[in-house]
Amino acid sequence: MAENTPEPHEHEHDHEHDHGHHHELWPEGFWVQPPRLGKGLEGHGAVDDFNKDRKPGPIYVNRRAEGGFSGIQTFAKLPVCLTPEDLVAGEMDVAICGVPWDSTAGGRSGTNHGPLAIRMCDYVGGYGFPHSHLDVRVDALADLNVCDYGDSPIKVGNTPATFEGIRKFVGTIVESDAIPIIMGGDHAITWPCATAVADHYGYGKVGIVHFDAHADTGDDMHGSLASHGTPMRKLIESGAVPGKNFVQVGLRGYWPDQELLNWMDTQQMRTHFMAEIIHDGFDKVLDRAIDEALDGADRLYLSLDIDVTDPGYAPGTGTPVAGGLTSIDVLTAVRRLAAEVGIVAMDVVEVSPPYDNQGQITVLLANRAIREALTGIAMRRRGLITPRYADPRSLWTEPGTEPPAN
Numbered sequence: 513m514a515e516n517t518p519e520p521h522e523h524e525h526d527h528e529h530d531h532g533h534h535h536e537l538w539p540e541g542f543w544v545q546p547p548r549l550g551k552g553l554e555g556h557g558a559v560d561d562f563n564k565d566r567k568p569g570p571i572y573v574n575r576r577a578e579g580g581f582s583g584i585q586t587f588a589k590l591p592v593c594l595t596p597e598d599l600v601a602g603e604m605d606v607a608i609c610g611v612p613w614d615s616t617a618g619g620r621s622g623t624n625h626g627p628l629a630i631r632m633c634d635y636v637g638g639y640g641f642p643h644s645h646l647d648v649r650v651d652a653l654a655d656l657n658v659c660d661y662g663d664s665p666i667k668v669g670n671t672p673a674t675f676e677g678i679r680k681f682v683g684t685i686v687e688s689d690a691i692p693i694i695m696g697g698d699h700a701i702t703w704p705c706a707t708a709v710a711d712h713y714g715y716g717k718v719g720i721v722h723f724d725a726h727a728d729t730g731d732d733m734h735g736s737l738a739s740h741g742t743p744m745r746k747l748i749e750s751g752a753v754p755g756k757n758f759v760q761v762g763l764r765g766y767w768p769d770q771e772l773l774n775w776m777d778t779q780q781m782r783t784h785f786m787a788e789i790i791h792d793g794f795d796k797v798l799d800r801a802i803d804e805a806l807d808g809a810d811r812l813y814l815s816l817d818i819d820v821t822d823p824g825y826a827p828g829t830g831t832p833v834a835g836g837l838t839s840i841d842v843l844t845a846v847r848r849l850a851a852e853v854g855i856v857a858m859d860v861v862e863v864s865p866p867y868d869n870q871g872q873i874t875v876l877l878a879n880r881a882i883r884e885a886l887t888g889i890a891m892r893r894r895g896l897i898t899p900r901y902a903d904p905r906s907l908w909t910e911p912g913t914e915p916p917a918n
């Protein structure tokens with residue numbers, strides 16, 4: 513882990529009283545899925561079925577410096593880890609993985625194709641090429657051990673079993689001390705993913721900065737507790753991530769109603785609506801969100817619903833809402849949070865390739881957002897945590913003067 517990342521807390525959550533209080537939420541005759549995410553990591557699904565005797569460690573599946581258009585397309589041509597033992601042997605800092613699941617979405621489908629599309633939109637490649645970010649002159653792929661961990665097992669048609677499997681799969685990453693970067697999938701997966709992170713660092717110890725057009729705090733969707741409109745509610749109700757540990761950015765449109773907004777207030781959620789961004793400008797609101805994240809929980813989980821972005825920049829998504837952030841807003845926010853606050857996990861969700869345009873605007877943005885997170889993680893390790901840091905060589909310098917100090 514990064515030198516300036518604090519030590520993990522003891523596992524303070526008492527698993528004995530996990531979910532019992534949920535029974536009052538199941539009215540008679542109401543079709544619900546029990547909020548059972550299971551316990552422990554047994555049967556976690558991060559297995560290598562075909563190479564049982566190989567030495568653990570990252571597997572290089574590409575020749576050096578192949579372009580993104582050739583060879584085996586892992587994320588950024590990164591080596592593959594298939595098991596927790598691979599992560600440990602490779603001393604992985606970050607494990608990028610997919611959760612190809614779209615069965616809890618209420619709008620357009622297709623987010624199960626997100627992880628593969630985000631990997632495959634890459635035309636440059638990455639691993640084996642110099643990869644220094646021009647804004648900050650940091651090469652995350654040189655500084656960090658990063659792998660592609662493949663995808664979480666999915667049990668089609670079975671939400672409880674799938675979500676338990678997702679929690680275990682992501683659990684193997686955090687248990688290995690790597691940072692999971694998770695490609696969704698619809699937003700319901702944040703429930704099991706953030707639960708896995710809270711299992712590791714402690715219930716109540718993790719905060720979420722949540723970029724989204726939607727609050728995702730619904731009690732249920734058409735009677736189902738697991739849905740892409742409810743994950744934040746389920747995390748609050750289970751105690752994994754208390755409401756006061758949420759910072760939400762970008763909410764707009766026509767939902768939630770006042771009653772639900774009142775509930776969010778009683779949970780002490782901190783919500784920055786699009787109206788505030790229009791009124792004060794994105795940079796000022798992002799500064800506020802970063803201050804709140806620094807002031808809040810010990811560990812930060814970053815949840816990026818791509819639909820926080822205006823559909824003009826991100827049409828390939830399940831429930832687009834016009835009037836959102838720009839690509840630059842989103843990318844800046846991800847890098848700043850990773851560098852200035854530090855993240856222990858991230859998801860990028862609601863990318864639906866079938867609704868993307870032919871130029872793949874949306875998957876390219878998601879791919880780049882992950883690279884910005886990697887860059888921010890590497891910046892934090894180097895101590896580049898000044899607000900809005902940029903390398904002086906990448907800023908304007910008056911001819912004949914020294915570059916500006918940062």
Ligand SMILES: [Mn+2]
Binds near residue numbers: 699725726817820831
């Ligand atoms: Mn959304």
